[in-house]
Amino acid sequence: MFAARNALRAGLRQAQQPRMFSTSAVNNKNVAVLGASGGIGQPLSLLLKNDPLVTQLRLFDVRLAPGVAADIGHINTPAVTTGYSPDGAEGGLEKCLEGAEVIVIPAGVPRKPGMTRDDLFNTNASIVRDLAKAAAKVAPKAHMLIISNPVNSTVPIVREVFKKAGVYDAKKLFGVTTLDVTRASTFLSGISGAAPSETIVPVVGGHSGVTIVPLLSQAAQSSSVKAGEQYEKLVHRIQFGGDEVVKAKDGAGSATLSMAYAAAVFTNSLLRALKGEKGIKECAYVDSPLYKDQGVDFFASAVELGPEGVKEINPIGNISKEEEKLLEAAVPELAKNVQKGIKWVGENP
Numbered sequence: 501m502f503a504a505r506n507a508l509r510a511g512l513r514q515a516q517q518p519r520m521f522s523t524s525a526v527n528n529k530n531v532a533v534l535g536a537s538g539g540i541g542q543p544l545s546l547l548l549k550n551d552p553l554v555t556q557l558r559l560f561d562v563r564l565a566p567g568v569a570a571d572i573g574h575i576n577t578p579a580v581t582t583g584y585s586p587d588g589a590e591g592g593l594e595k596c597l598e599g600a601e602v603i604v605i606p607a608g609v610p611r612k613p614g615m616t617r618d619d620l621f622n623t624n625a626s627i628v629r630d631l632a633k634a635a636a637k638v639a640p641k642a643h644m645l646i647i648s649n650p651v652n653s654t655v656p657i658v659r660e661v662f663k664k665a666g667v668y669d670a671k672k673l674f675g676v677t678t679l680d681v682t683r684a685s686t687f688l689s690g691i692s693g694a695a696p697s698e699t700i701v702p703v704v705g706g707h708s709g710v711t712i713v714p715l716l717s718q719a720a721q722s723s724s725v726k727a728g729e730q731y732e733k734l735v736h737r738i739q740f741g742g743d744e745v746v747k748a749k750d751g752a753g754s755a756t757l758s759m760a761y762a763a764a765v766f767t768n769s770l771l772r773a774l775k776g777e778k779g780i781k782e783c784a785y786v787d788s789p790l791y792k793d794q795g796v797d798f799f800a801s802a803v804e805l806g807p808e809g810v811k812e813i814n815p816i817g818n819i820s821k822e823e824e825k826l827l828e829a830a831v832p833e834l835a836k837n838v839q840k841g842i843k844w845v846g847e848n849p
């Protein structure tokens with residue numbers, strides 16, 4: 501009977517431990533989420549509260565952030581959670597950003613059916629610019645993780661804001677493209693039957709339609725995909741996975757839960773690298789030399805993360821003829837997206 505009771509207690513104790521991310525290291529990381537009350541922001545904040553590497557969790561939104569923080573703050577994990585709104589008692593955006601080491605930005609409007617990510621530019625460009633301005637002022641050394649679409653253009657906007665403020669560090673700016681990698685893994689494992697955790701597909705380029713280039717030939721399970729129709733359908737599904745969710749949500753927005761998961765995974769990888777863990781790689785959209793000669797200042801590829809952020813940008817590696825064609829289509833489109841962001845913020849500083 502005692503044995504049974506002890507087992508129950510042990511089980512409960514285990515159930516009460518924060519799970520999902522593994523680490524036992526002591527840490528001290530201050531993470532801010534801007535746009536924390538939204539479809540992505542809320543589950544992302546929940547997942548970050550469950551990440552033992554986060555010790556301070558600062559939530560900002562133009563609405564509801566103190567409420568979200570009060571709710572999440574009751575979870576018995578170490579992160580001390582505080583909510584900030586523009587006119588709240590805790591102080592506004594700048595107060596939220598004080599001391600932030602990692603700033604994750606899912607603020608902005610999502611797509612509705614029939615829209616492209618680029619259709620969000622007019623609304624989201626100024627939201628991201630203003631949040632970046634505050635970050636450049638209050639937390640200039642923070643790592644910036646940009647989720648707001650169109651990522652291909654919002655990330656260059658953040659760079660220009662930081663450059664103008666004289667605080668730009670290319671190693672610390674990331675467009676979060678982890679959802680593309682997550683989808684590629686899920687969809688390929690659905691075909692091959694291998695565990696998703698063992699199905700790793702680098703996805704390079706950018707984060708919209710044809711700029712999303714899955715390098716299926718580099719996955720261990722690549723031979724399970726038949727050349728021709730099956731390959732083309734898989735590539736299309738990875739490139740347009742976002743549309744699948746937008747259509748299914750039928751006007752109520754785009755991917756939020758899978759995106760929150762993907763951003764929490766990326767943030768955890770970065771936090772582990774910042775505290776010195778070696779050999780951590782993620783695909784991310786970064787200031788990259790790979791296609792700069794073609795006007796593409798930012799490009800997603802596998803990046804080794806280190807204590808300063810980007811440690812090394814890996815080359816694309818060996819790719820198939822099909823993937824070469826996908827890259828040929830992606831690069832000019834990406835160049836346009838990058839230049840659009842730079843031009844806009846130049847005219848709207």
Ligand SMILES: NC(=O)C1=CN([C@@H]2O[C@H](COP(=O)(O)OP(=O)(O)OC[C@H]3O[C@@H](n4cnc5c(N)ncnc54)[C@H](O)[C@@H]3O)[C@@H](O)[C@H]2O)C=CC1
Nearest residue numbers: 535537538539540561562606607608609610647648649759
């Ligand atoms: N990078 C990626 O892979 C993905 C990016 N996204 C993008 O993420 C963005 C957010 O999507 P959802 O969370 O679904 O939208 P949502 O509308 O549910 O949430 C956005 C939140 O941003 C807040 N917000 C608006 N202006 C703000 C400001 N100036 N400061 C702080 N907060 C502000 C809103 O109050 C709202 O709570 C969209 O642009 C969407 O396209 C979505 C999925 C994947």
Ligand SMILES: O=C([O-])CC(=O)C(=O)O
Nearest residue numbers: 611649679742743754755
């Ligand atoms: O499709 C969208 O608009 C949201 C997004 O970026 C994604 O789900 O990949």
